Amino acid sequence: MVKRYNSKKIEQLIYNIYKGYGFTEEESQEVAHMLIYTDLIGIESHGVQRMIMYDDFIRNGKIRVHNRPEVVKETDVSAVVDAHFGLGQLNGIYSMRLAIEKAKQHGIGIVTTRNSGHYGIAGYYANMAAEEGLIGLSSCNSRSAMLPTHATKALVGTNPIAFAMPANPNTFIFDAATTTVPQGKIEVYRKLGKDMPALWVAKDGETPVNSHNDTKDLDALRDLDSNVGLAPLGGVTEDTGSHKGFGLGVIVEVFTAILSMGNTSNEITPDDLSVGPCQSFVAIDPSIFGDKDAIIAKFSAYLQAIRDLPSVSGKPVIVAGDKEAAAYQDRSANGIEIDDKTLAEVTGIAKRLGIDYAQYVD
Amino acid sequence: MVKRYNSKKIEQLIYNIYKGYGFTEEESQEVAHMLIYTDLIGIESHGVQRMIMYDDFIRNGKIRVHNRPEVVKETDVSAVVDAHFGLGQLNGIYSMRLAIEKAKQHGIGIVTTRNSGHYGIAGYYANMAAEEGLIGLSSCNSRSAMLPTHATKALVGTNPIAFAMPANPNTFIFDAATTTVPQGKIEVYRKLGKDMPALWVAKDGETPVNSHNDTKDLDALRDLDSNVGLAPLGGVTEDTGSHKGFGLGVIVEVFTAILSMGNTSNEITPDDLSVGPCQSFVAIDPSIFGDKDAIIAKFSAYLQAIRDLPSVSGKPVIVAGDKEAAAYQDRSANGIEIDDKTLAEVTGIAKRLGIDYAQYVD
Numbered sequence: 001m002v003k004r005y006n007s008k009k010i011e012q013l014i015y016n017i018y019k020g021y022g023f024t025e026e027e028s029q030e031v032a033h034m035l036i037y038t039d040l041i042g043i044e045s046h047g048v049q050r051m052i053m054y055d056d057f058i059r060n061g062k063i064r065v066h067n068r069p070e071v072v073k074e075t076d077v078s079a080v081v082d083a084h085f086g087l088g089q090l091n092g093i094y095s096m097r098l099a100i101e102k103a104k105q106h107g108i109g110i111v112t113t114r115n116s117g118h119y120g121i122a123g124y125y126a127n128m129a130a131e132e133g134l135i136g137l138s139s140c141n142s143r144s145a146m147l148p149t150h151a152t153k154a155l156v157g158t159n160p161i162a163f164a165m166p167a168n169p170n171t172f173i174f175d176a177a178t179t180t181v182p183q184g185k186i187e188v189y190r191k192l193g194k195d196m197p198a199l200w201v202a203k204d205g206e207t208p209v210n211s212h213n214d215t216k217d218l219d220a221l222r223d224l225d226s227n228v229g230l231a232p233l234g235g236v237t238e239d240t241g242s243h244k245g246f247g248l249g250v251i252v253e254v255f256t257a258i259l260s261m262g263n264t265s266n267e268i269t270p271d272d273l274s275v276g277p278c279q280s281f282v283a284i285d286p287s288i289f290g291d292k293d294a295i296i297a298k299f300s301a302y303l304q305a306i307r308d309l310p311s312v313s314g315k316p317v318i319v320a321g322d323k324e325a326a327a328y329q330d331r332s333a334n335g336i337e338i339d340d341k342t343l344a345e346v347t348g349i350a351k352r353l354g355i356d357y358a359q360y361v362d
Numbered sequence: 363m364v365k366r367y368n369s370k371k372i373e374q375l376i377y378n379i380y381k382g383y384g385f386t387e388e389e390s391q392e393v394a395h396m397l398i399y400t401d402l403i404g405i406e407s408h409g410v411q412r413m414i415m416y417d418d419f420i421r422n423g424k425i426r427v428h429n430r431p432e433v434v435k436e437t438d439v440s441a442v443v444d445a446h447f448g449l450g451q452l453n454g455i456y457s458m459r460l461a462i463e464k465a466k467q468h469g470i471g472i473v474t475t476r477n478s479g480h481y482g483i484a485g486y487y488a489n490m491a492a493e494e495g496l497i498g499l500s501s502c503n504s505r506s507a508m509l510p511t512h513a514t515k516a517l518v519g520t521n522p523i524a525f526a527m528p529a530n531p532n533t534f535i536f537d538a539a540t541t542t543v544p545q546g547k548i549e550v551y552r553k554l555g556k557d558m559p560a561l562w563v564a565k566d567g568e569t570p571v572n573s574h575n576d577t578k579d580l581d582a583l584r585d586l587d588s589n590v591g592l593a594p595l596g597g598v599t600e601d602t603g604s605h606k607g608f609g610l611g612v613i614v615e616v617f618t619a620i621l622s623m624g625n626t627s628n629e630i631t632p633d634d635l636s637v638g639p640c641q642s643f644v645a646i647d648p649s650i651f652g653d654k655d656a657i658i659a660k661f662s663a664y665l666q667a668i669r670d671l672p673s674v675s676g677k678p679v680i681v682a683g684d685k686e687a688a689a690y691q692d693r694s695a696n697g698i699e700i701d702d703k704t705l706a707e708v709t710g711i712a713k714r715l716g717i718d719y720a721q722y723v724d
Binding site for chain 2: 073076077078080106108135148150151156161181197204205206233235240241243245247248251254257258259260266284286288290294295302303305310315317318319320
């Protein structure tokens with residue numbers, strides 16, 4: 001069952017847990033803010049729900065609590081960060097702050113980060129730049145999950161692209177895997193016992209796997225050597241644009257793993273603690289191109305023209321960021337949604353760390 | 363009928379035609395090189411075949427032969443160019459050279475260009491950077507053609523994203539409309555009398571238009587106020603990722619029209635000579651991130667691992683740029699492919715301009 005919980009109290013609980021792991025007060029605040037933000041904008045799959053996975057990683061040494069990101073190469077407009085397998089969220093926040101600083105001083109900053117960890121939603125980091133009045137982009141790679149067009153084996157990650165830019169009334173936030181859907185979406189459909197559209201998962205290159213009962217094939221999605229994989233955005237044939245999603249996935253590898261000389265998707269294996277995903281962070285100051293207010297006003301007017309289009313009955317045209325803004329307003333007022341299983345996981349972690357959690361989840 | 367013609371001779375013919383229009387020797391060389399390159403890599407729809415359209419535009423004043431691009435705002439890493447409705451190709455070459463110069467000096471260059479014209483394939487400009495050992499990106503907007511998810515009327519352009527990066531044995535060149543297919547592909551299927559896949563064109567938001575006999579609906583694609591439009595990459599429903607192609611299309615509007623304060627797709631009408639598309643040009647020097655040779659070697663090895671994947675029988679895994687490299691080799695040796703109609707159009711232009719064309723098309 002899903003219940004609503006006060007976001008401020010849960011944020012405080014997360015803060016205590018991360019302090020319990022050994023992170024500093026400031027770091028624990030940053031992680032708590034990041035995870036709660038994710039739930040506040042309605043992406044429940046990637047917020048509090050992920051804490052049990054991070055807890056596993058902290059306990060098995062995949063996330064190294066005491067390692068900190070280090071700049072290994074730098075120019076006025078760029079940096080390469082080695083994250084030394086520290087917490088993905090802290091690497092992300094550190095790297096995007098560096099990109100923002102460079103953008104404020106020199107107009108543009110591009111930071112690419114290797115040996116990182118799972119950093120949650122890419123959109124959070126892109127939005128950090130937007131909150132400073134800048135354009136932000138962030139991407140990450142992952143272990144192989146996407147089938148290159150015609151291939152019978154996956155080799156590219158789910159490789160999301162996030163882009164954020166200030167606009168009125170809502171910040172434009174785009175955050176999308178370059179596969180048609182991310183892995184998590186498949187899991188949600190399986191849990192719900194729902195069949196999937198044909199363009200999500202394929203076997204032997206082109207055969208759709210779309211019944212939630214295809215247990216063996218769907219389990220094989222997690223097996224790096226299997227003949228099952230996620231379809232790129234655009235499906236598995238050139239006719240539907242498969243090569244486009246595939247190409248975009250490769251471009252994400254460039255900005256994350258290739259430029260940082262980190263691990264490409266095919267080098268990331270879940271059990272190897274000496275490899276990790278790579279991420280990229282870009283900030284651009286619109287004022288290097290013109291009057292920032294005028295640029296944002298022009299963008300806002302364009303987005304409004306899109307919202308105002310006639311549409312299919314009952315289905316309004318939604319601009320990226322609008323759903324998230326509505327969810328943020330709702331959840332800030334009425335609480336974030338946490339299911340019983342997730343709550344039990346989080347309170348279990350708290351208990352183990354000796355944290356009195358009752359006051360935060362009443 | 364399609365015949366093969368010597369690319370060097372046709373390039374000379376194009377050069378003479380552009381000189382005949384009043385462009386300088388250097389400019390005419392640049393345009394001829396750009397158009398021939400397009401045919402050499404096998405994109406016949408956008409090379410010599412487009413000369414008749416540019417000829418119309420030059421004659422009706424949409425392309426202003428004597429106008430030159432002008433930098434209206436500049437920093438070390440960025441510029442805004444007002445193209446004053448000069449020839450799109452020359453604006454593109456000028457703007458990408460500026461981005462390359464900035465990247466060579468400061469690591470990164472971003473140029474956004476307004477009041478431009480049709481500039482051919484975006485990949486040409488991205489590849490200009492790759493030829494200098496840099497990463498290149500280019501995008502352009504166009505009049506409205508894409509249906510935002512759920513909308514019954516188009517409002518975003520076909521808005522391609524091109525990305526090029528040096529690699530061995532072939533430069534990686536990605537060049538893709540953010541619609542599932544560009545307008546030209548629909549025209550090719552109509553000419554051939556072939557029906558189209560369901561995800562290409564939609565009517566009233568979600569109804570596929572896929573018979574080549576749907577003349578009225580397919581003609582309506584060109585009507586800005588019609589209820590027919592091109593599907594974004596990912597189709598017309600969220601299930602298949604429609605919102606992703608739509609979002610990417612909007613991001614292209616930002617880098618082209620919004621940052622340059624030019625015309626967004628909805629402001630571009632074909633008959634209005636005082637509006638024009640916008641373009642963006644990005645160059646990034648990989649050596650700001652590390653050893654350039656090592657980065658290119660790592661990228662090349664990753665692409666080779668993709669090529670080496672097992673695949674659907676008879677369908678190899680093709681990396682972006684491989685098809686183009688093979689076509690370039692073939693057409694350089696055996697000639698570019700020109701159909702009779704296009705040849706007649708080009709020789710017609712030459713005749714009108716008093717150019718002795720016979721020696722170039724024998």
